[in-house]
Amino acid sequence: MKTIGIIGGGQLGRMMTQAAKKMGFHVIVLDPGENSPAGQVADSQILGSWNDSESLKKIVEACDVCTYDLEHVDTSALIELSDQGHEIHPDPRVLSVIQDKLLQKQCIEEAGLSTPAFIELTEDADFAKFGFPLVQKTRKGGYDGKGVLVMKDESALVEKLPGECMLEKMVDLEMELGVMVARGIDGELVSYPVTEMTFDDRSNILDLCIVPARISADLEVKARTLAEKTIEALGGVGIYGVEMFVDKQGEVFVNEVAPRPHNSGHYTIEACVTSQYEQHIRAVAGLPLGSPEQMRPCVMYNLLGEPGHTGEPVLDGLEVCLHIPGVSLHMYGKAETRGFRKMGHVTVTSENLDEALEKALIVKKNLKVISE
Amino acid sequence: MKTIGIIGGGQLGRMMTQAAKKMGFHVIVLDPGENSPAGQVADSQILGSWNDSESLKKIVEACDVCTYDLEHVDTSALIELSDQGHEIHPDPRVLSVIQDKLLQKQCIEEAGLSTPAFIELTEDADFAKFGFPLVQKTRKGGYDGKGVLVMKDESALVEKLPGECMLEKMVDLEMELGVMVARGIDGELVSYPVTEMTFDDRSNILDLCIVPARISADLEVKARTLAEKTIEALGGVGIYGVEMFVDKQGEVFVNEVAPRPHNSGHYTIEACVTSQYEQHIRAVAGLPLGSPEQMRPCVMYNLLGEPGHTGEPVLDGLEVCLHIPGVSLHMYGKAETRGFRKMGHVTVTSENLDEALEKALIVKKNLKVISE
Numbered sequence: 001m002k003t004i005g006i007i008g009g010g011q012l013g014r015m016m017t018q019a020a021k022k023m024g025f026h027v028i029v030l031d032p033g034e035n036s037p038a039g040q041v042a043d044s045q046i047l048g049s050w051n052d053s054e055s056l057k058k059i060v061e062a063c064d065v066c067t068y069d070l071e072h073v074d075t076s077a078l079i080e081l082s083d084q085g086h087e088i089h090p091d092p093r094v095l096s097v098i099q100d101k102l103l104q105k106q107c108i109e110e111a112g113l114s115t116p117a118f119i120e121l122t123e124d125a126d127f128a129k130f131g132f133p134l135v136q137k138t139r140k141g142g143y144d145g146k147g148v149l150v151m152k153d154e155s156a157l158v159e160k161l162p163g164e165c166m167l168e169k170m171v172d173l174e175m176e177l178g179v180m181v182a183r184g185i186d187g188e189l190v191s192y193p194v195t196e197m198t199f200d201d202r203s204n205i206l207d208l209c210i211v212p213a214r215i216s217a218d219l220e221v222k223a224r225t226l227a228e229k230t231i232e233a234l235g236g237v238g239i240y241g242v243e244m245f246v247d248k249q250g251e252v253f254v255n256e257v258a259p260r261p262h263n264s265g266h267y268t269i270e271a272c273v274t275s276q277y278e279q280h281i282r283a284v285a286g287l288p289l290g291s292p293e294q295m296r297p298c299v300m301y302n303l304l305g306e307p308g309h310t311g312e313p314v315l316d317g318l319e320v321c322l323h324i325p326g327v328s329l330h331m332y333g334k335a336e337t338r339g340f341r342k343m344g345h346v347t348v349t350s351e352n353l354d355e356a357l358e359k360a361l362i363v364k365k366n367l368k369v370i371s372e
Numbered sequence: 373m374k375t376i377g378i379i380g381g382g383q384l385g386r387m388m389t390q391a392a393k394k395m396g397f398h399v400i401v402l403d404p405g406e407n408s409p410a411g412q413v414a415d416s417q418i419l420g421s422w423n424d425s426e427s428l429k430k431i432v433e434a435c436d437v438c439t440y441d442l443e444h445v446d447t448s449a450l451i452e453l454s455d456q457g458h459e460i461h462p463d464p465r466v467l468s469v470i471q472d473k474l475l476q477k478q479c480i481e482e483a484g485l486s487t488p489a490f491i492e493l494t495e496d497a498d499f500a501k502f503g504f505p506l507v508q509k510t511r512k513g514g515y516d517g518k519g520v521l522v523m524k525d526e527s528a529l530v531e532k533l534p535g536e537c538m539l540e541k542m543v544d545l546e547m548e549l550g551v552m553v554a555r556g557i558d559g560e561l562v563s564y565p566v567t568e569m570t571f572d573d574r575s576n577i578l579d580l581c582i583v584p585a586r587i588s589a590d591l592e593v594k595a596r597t598l599a600e601k602t603i604e605a606l607g608g609v610g611i612y613g614v615e616m617f618v619d620k621q622g623e624v625f626v627n628e629v630a631p632r633p634h635n636s637g638h639y640t641i642e643a644c645v646t647s648q649y650e651q652h653i654r655a656v657a658g659l660p661l662g663s664p665e666q667m668r669p670c671v672m673y674n675l676l677g678e679p680g681h682t683g684e685p686v687l688d689g690l691e692v693c694l695h696i697p698g699v700s701l702h703m704y705g706k707a708e709t710r711g712f713r714k715m716g717h718v719t720v721t722s723e724n725l726d727e728a729l730e731k732a733l734i735v736k737k738n739l740k741v742i743s744e
Contacts, residue, residue, distance in 0.1 A: 018390060021413050024687075024703020024716060041393050041413050273698055273721065282694065291697035295667050295721075315396075322654065325663035326645055331396020344396060349645065349667075 002285060003028060003043075005063030007050045009036030011332040011342060012261045013069030015269070017042045019277035025285070030059040037332045038069065053077035060086045067238060067284045071099045071259050072141055089185075089284040090236030090259050098234060098259045102139045102166045108254050111233035113226060115254040116245070121165040127157060133170035138163050145204025171245040171253055177213055178264035179227035182239045182279045185286045189232065190279070192272065192292040194223045195264050197243070200304065203340040206263045208360060209300040210353065211271060215246075222252050230254050239280040241265055263302065263342075270328050270347045271298040297353035299360035301346045303331075303369055307339035311371035320366045324359050326350050343369045374657060375400060375415075377435030379422045381408030383704040383714060384633045385441030387641070389414045391649035397657070402431040409704045410441065425449035432458045439610060439656045443471045443631050444513055461557075461656040462608030462631050470606060470631045474511045474538045480626050483605035485598060487626040488617070493537040499529060505542035510535050517576025543617040543625055549585055550636035551599035554611045554651045557658045561604065562651070564644065564664040566595045567636050569615070572676065575712040578635045580732060581672040582725065583643060587618075594624050602626050611652040613637060635674065635714075642700050642719045643670040669725035671732035673718045675703075675741055679711035683743035692738045696731050698722050715741040 004020050006013045009031025017027045017038045027042040032049045039045030046062070048055025050073040057077070060066050065087040078092035090098075097103045108115045119130055127134065132154065138147035138161055149161050150170065176199070180192040196213035197206055213220065227242035234240070234257060241262025243255040265276035274282075274290025282289055305313070313334065321327050331344040346363050350356035376392050378385045381403025389399045389410045399414040404421045411417030418434070420427025422445040429449070432438050437459040450464035469475045480487045491502055499506065504526065510519035510533055521533050522542065548571070552564040568585035569578055585592065599614035606612070606629060613634025615627040637648035646654075646662030654661055677685070685706065693699050703716035718735050722728035 018394070018413075021705065022390070022703075023701050024705055026705075035415075040415055041390075043407075043412055274700075278700075288691060288694040290694065290699075293697070319660060322660040322662065325665070327662075328646075328650075329395050331394075333393065333396055333398075 002026070002064040003062065004281065004285065005030065005059040005066035006038055006042070006069055007056065007059060007066060007073055008069035009033065009038035009045060010069050011037050013038030014041055014332060015266075015277045015330075016067070016069060016261060016280060019275060020281045023278070023281060025281070028059060028062055030055055035335070037334060040333050050074065057081060060088065065089065065284055065286075067280070068095070068260055071095060075099065090238045094234055094236035095259055098257055100139050101137050101142070101256060104234075104257060105166070105168075107233055108230055111229065113229055113233065113254060114252060116171050117169040119167050121167050125167065127151070127167065128154060130167050131169070135168045135170055136161050136165055137168060138165050140164065144206075145199075148204075172247045174246045174248050174250070175215075176255070177215070177223050177244045177246060177252070178209070178262065179224055179242050179244070180239055180262060180265040180268065180276050180292075181227050181231040181242060182276075182283050182289050182292070183231055183235075183237055184283050184289045185237050188289055189228055190289045190292050191224050191228050192265065192268060192276070193294045194220050195267065197264055200302075200340070202307070203304065205304060205340060205342070206302055208364075209264050209267055210357060211267050211294065211298050211300075212353070214353070219246065219250060219252070226252050226254060230257060234259075238283045239265070239276050266330070266345050267298050267300040267347050268292075269330075270349050271296050296349040296351065297356050298347055298349040299353075299356045301348070301360050301364050302342060303344040303346060303367065305337035305339055305341040305343050305369050309369070309371040310338050311336060313337035313343055313369050314372050316368040316370050317366035321346070321363045324348070324362060326356070326359060327363060337369050337371055374398070374436040375434065376653065376657065377402065377431040377438035378410055378414070378441055379428065379431060379438060379445055380441035381405065381410035381417060382441050383409050385410030386413055386704060387638075387649045387702075388439070388441060388633060388652060391647060392653045395650070395653060397653070400431060400434055402427055407707070409706060412705050422446065429453060432460065437461060437656055439652070440467070440632055443467055447471065462610045466606055466608035467631055470629055472511050473509050473514070473628060476606075476629060477538070477540075479605055480602055483601065485601055485605065485626060486624060488543050489541040491539050493539050497539065499523070499539065500526060502539050503541070507540045507542055508533050508537055509540060510537050512536065516578075517571075520576075544619045546618045546620050546622070548627070549587070549595050549616045549618060549624070550581070550634065551596055551614050551616070552611055552634060552637040552640065552648050552664075553599050553603040553614060554648075554655050554661050554664075555603055555607075555609055556655050556661045557609050560661055561600055562661045562664050563596050563600050564637065564640060564648070565666045566592050567639065569636055572674075572712070574679075575676065577676060577712060577714070578674055580736075581636050581639055582729060583639050583666065583670050583672075584725070586725070591618065591622060591624070598624050598626060602629060606631075610655045611637070611648050638702070638717050639670050639672040639719050640664075641702075642721050643668050668721040668723065669728050670719055670721040671725075671728045673720070673732050673736050674714060675716040675718060675739065677709035677711055677713040677715050677741050681741070681743040682710050683708060685709035685715055685741050686744050688740045688742050689738035693718070693735045696720070696734060698728070698731060699735060709741050709743055
């Protein structure tokens with residue numbers, strides 16, 4: 001069996017590794033932290049950074065095919081390795097477009113797809129002329145609401161983010177949707193059901209993911225089609241998370257794309273015929289894509305570290321939650337909890353969505369990641 | 373989080389480990405072979421035998437709770453460790469009953485439960501008086517049809533098995549059924565749907581597992597109740613596989629019990645709300661048991677090494693099979709294939725059982741584990 005390399009050893013790499021090991025692949029993880037979440041379940045781990053060209057060379061040479069659990073990697077080194085004939089998916093050239101929000105949005109706009117109006121934040125850019133309310137975003141390195149600043153009016157200018165940025169029109173938001181899309185080595189495209197995402201007010205991190213989204217059939221088709229066309233425009237091989245805004249008028253806009261398994265696709269492990277992780281592994285290994293069909297309605301809840309708790313994680317309220325039928329717990333094996341750190345997630349499946357949501361809210365109320 | 377020790381690093385230990393890691397436990401595996409199937413996905417592996425008291429002491433002392441992936445372990449050493457206060461599930465005392473087929477059957481008979489008539493094979497036992505056709509079984513160490521000899525008449529006496537044995541009446545067999553039963557730390561009992569098992573003629577190893585079994589509602593209740601009562605009689609904590617015979621008159625008999633996840637329960641990973649592996653981990657970790665509900669009909673097919681092939685395994689026909697929606701491949705990461713060695717399995721889920729069976733038969737026809 002082939003050896004798959006995973007650049008980045010976080011929870012996404014961990015669940016990718018679990019899917020790859022299930023299918024019999026050997027897995028090597030590259031991560032700077034000893035005993036990383038993915039390293040714990042892989043055959044071996046190379047200690048090193050995803051921005052260090054030597055480490056990247058090491059993993060790429062040790063594996064038949066490499067992929068990532070994060071987009072913030074040194075793509076210039078990977079493009080060189082790819083040019084030497086090493087198989088890396090998604091193509092690092094695609095990654096370098098996606099990891100730069102400005103380039104990503106330009107690609108989406110050029111394909112004629114709906115995304116909020118934006119401009120590059122040049123030195124002489126005029127915020128007022130672009131118009132408030134707006135969102136300032138750093139071009140690279142942001143995640144989970146980091147590197148994003150909402151500016152309602154000129155008074156917010158004092159908080160302006162440093163570095164290379166872009167400005168985006170603020171959408172009059174009704175709701176946020178997500179769709180996972182997989183693209184196979186032969187260009188085959190498979191998309192998953194539309195998910196409804198709610199966010200944690202305090203941390204801006206995904207809180208609940210409700211699947212299928214409680215939206216009209218029209219809106220569902222619109223969102224799924226937009227997501228598919230976005231991935232067709234970006235290209236590459238693997239699974240992608242497409243986050244979208246819906247405004248008060250029911251228009252759908254691409255917010256941003258992640259070139260990897262995504263938090264809004266965790267639910268697929270329990271609820272779908274093929275999980276986003278297995279789908280990704282199938283894609284990068286050049287195997288046929290699996291069925292994305294959803295077997296049961298479900299709600300995913302992100303288990304964030306309780307603010308005020310730092311240190312070895314302890315789960316409070318676990319017994320109560322595991323007594324509820326359909327509750328599936330995922331912990332990422334992180335040695336230390338911190339406020340709002342993603343420590344795990346829970347997926348609740350049920351025969352009907354209302355019941356799944358009800359149960360997820362009980363879990364949310366009772367299950368806490370604290371420290372000893 | 374707790375550390376769970378798994379004694380034995382085969383495929384059952386591997387899938388147990390995957391379930392335990394999913395839930396955030398640390399996992400240490402004890403196995404004599406380097407890079408064992410379970411060791412590959414665990415935090416660490418202790419190299420040593422399950423019959424070596426020093427190795428058993430090492431793993432028990434390193435973990436909060438220990439369990440097994442096989443029943444042929446040195447229970448006297450484990451009973452001593454259990455008496456010293458180490459948590460080991462199922463209780464090694466229960467294991468020493470189950471690992472001896474004669475003691476196991478005596479326990480089942482004493483509870484008034486249906487099992488084929490049997491006697492201990494003493495030196496002066498009279499085969500003819502017990503009556504042909506009969507089955508001679510070694511009391512300990514048998515698995516997958518090994519240590520079992522069917523004797524149709526006196527002419528078979530020349531092939532008599534050596535060692536401590538028992539004789540069992542041959543059932544006029546209509547079909548074989550299986551039920552997984554879990555017992556929690558508080559004595560809570562949960563049973564899974566009844567599975568229909570067919571066996572490979574050449575190797576006597578489980579071939580297909582069809583779930584739900586195509587039987588009457590009456591027979592289903594009878595089999596499930598018998599399985600539950602059998603585990604109530606045997607006691608202990610964890611998951612158990614109960615294999616049963618159905619004769620031509622529709623009577624159900626316990627064939628034998630495995631004190632661990634079982635081949636006939638692999639299907640639960642894809643088809644049930646809680647897999648047999650997570651259920652076992654929940655039980656031994658003292659957590660509430662999960663729902664055994666089946667979400668979709670399914671058929672499991674055992675991937676055995678093709679006879680005539682020895683060496684590094686290669687999957688022939690994989691592309692064809694993965695094109696079929698609902699096909700889920702599990703490979704065990706074994707470095708070497710041999711004729712009839714269990715190398716992996718495939719579970720096919722579908723909205724209806726006939727379709728699942730049809731697809732499983734395509735997989736069976738096309739997918740082969742060969743060597744390079």
